[in-house]
Amino acid sequence: MPAPLPENPDALVYGYPRLPERWDAAVLLxxxxxxxxxxxxxxxxxKLLRVRKIGHAGTLDPMATGLLICLIGRATRWMTHFMAQxxxxxxxxxxxxxxxxxxxxxxxxxxxxxxxxxxxDLERVRHQFVGEIVQQVPAYSAVKVKGKRxxxxxxxxxxxERPSRRVQIYAFELLGRDGADVAFRVRCSKGTxxxxxxxxxxxALGCGAHLVExxxxxxxxxxxxxxxxxxxxxxxxxxxxxxxxxxxx
Numbered sequence: 472m473p474a475p476l477p478e479n480p481d482a483l484v485y486g487y488p489r490l491p492e493r494w495d496a497a498v499l500l501x502x503x504x505x506x507x508x509x510x511x512x513x514x515x516x517x518k519l520l521r522v523r524k525i526g527h528a529g530t531l532d533p534m535a536t537g538l539l540i541c542l543i544g545r546a547t548r549w550m551t552h553f554m555a556q557x558x559x560x561x562x563x564x565x566x567x568x569x570x571x572x573x574x575x576x577x578x579x580x581x582x583x584x585x586x587x588x589x590x591x592d593l594e595r596v597r598h599q600f601v602g603e604i605v606q607q608v609p610a611y612s613a614v615k616v617k618g619k620r621x622x623x624x625x626x627x628x629x630x631x632e633r634p635s636r637r638v639q640i641y642a643f644e645l646l647g648r649d650g651a652d653v654a655f656r657v658r659c660s661k662g663t664x665x666x667x668x669x670x671x672x673x674x675a676l677g678c679g680a681h682l683v684e685x686x687x688x689x690x691x692x693x694x695x696x697x698x699x700x701x702x703x704x705x706x707x708x709x710x711x712x713x714x715x716x717x718x719x720x
Contacts (some may be wrong), residue, residue: 483546486697490707494522497547498553503531503687512539515701521709524595528553528692529661534576538685546592556691557641559658560697562684566651566668569679573609573666585651585678593645593653596675600643606667608633638663652683687701 477483481542485491486500503512509530516525526547537560540553570577610633619643639660646654656667656687666682673680689696698705 474504476552480549480552481692482518484693486693487699487703487708489525490711494520495545497543498546498549499541499704500544500693500695501539502700503536503702504537504701506533508533509539510562512701513541514540516543519701519705521530521695528552529558529687531687532574532576532666532685534574534682535685536689537626537685538690538698539687540690553691554661557658557689558661558663558687559689560665561646561654561656561686561688562665562669562682564653564655564673564680565683566653566673566680567678568651568681569670570681571610571671572681573664573670574682574685575622576643579681581679583678585676588676590645590648592676593648596672597643597645599675600668600672601640602637603637604668604671605635605637606664607635608672609664609667609670612664636662640668643668653680655709 480498483491483496484500485500490499499516501516503509509527513525513527517523520543522543524544524547526542528542528550531537532537542550542553566588567583568579568580569583570579593611610631640663641658641660642656644656646656648654657663657668659665665685669680669682686695711712
C-alpha cells in the first residue's frame with residue numbers, strides 16, 4: 472500500500488527559485504540535462520543535498536532532457552502518486568532511418584525512402600496512435616527479463632522476447648516538418664515509451680523512423696519551466712551556505 476499523501480502535497484513541491492529549509496520530506500523539480508542518466512541526477516543531488524534517500528518519478532533516457540520529479544527523504548513514500556501522473560513530451564523524429572534502440576543512441580542500421588510521404592500521409596497514420604495502444608518494450612531498455620536487463624542482452628547480441636504493455640496516448644500532435652525531421656508533441660500515461668511510439672509510427676508509414684530529440688515538458692500539474700537546473704541549484708545551495716553566520720567554537 473502506498474503511503475497516504477499529505478493534506479496539501481503541493482506545499483512540499485519545490486521548483487525554482489524555492490527551496491525548503493529542511494530536506495527530510497521534499498519534492499524537487501529538476502530540469503535534467505542531455506547526456507546523463509536519471510540516476511546520475513540522483514547521484515548529484517545526494518552530493519549537493521547530503522541526503523542519501525532520494526528517488527525519481529519516471530526515468531528519462533540519457534538523450535532526453537526535461538522535467539524529472541525527485542523525491543527526497545520521507546517524500547519517497549509518495550512515489551506512486553507522482554509516477555501515475557499524465558506526462559507530456561515534445562520531440563523530433565527522423566523519417567527513413569531505423570536504429571536498434573529506436574533513438575539516436577545507436578547507429579542507423581536501415582534506410583528507406585521517405586520523400587514520397589506528404590503531410591496528409593503523416594496525419595492519416597497519426598490517428599492510429601491516439602487512444603489505448605499496445606507497445607512492445609524496446610530491446611534497449613532497463614526492463615528485466617529473467618533477471619537481466621534488456622539493454623545488457625541487446626548489447627551482447629542476444630535476441631530476447633520482449634514484454635508488451637497497454638498505454639494511453641491522450642494526444643499525438645505533429646507540430647512541423649523540416650525534410651525528414653518531424654517535430655511532435657505527446658500527452659500520455661505512465662509507462663509510455665516515446666521512442667517506441669516513434670518507431671511504430673515509422674513502421675506504419677512504411678519508411679521507418681527514430682527519435683533524435685526528446686524533452687519532457689510536464690508531469691501532472693508541474694511544468695519544466697518551474698524546474699531547477701543542476702547548476703542553478705548548486706549555486707543557490709552554495710549561496711545559502713555562504714550567507715549562514717559562522718558558528719563560534
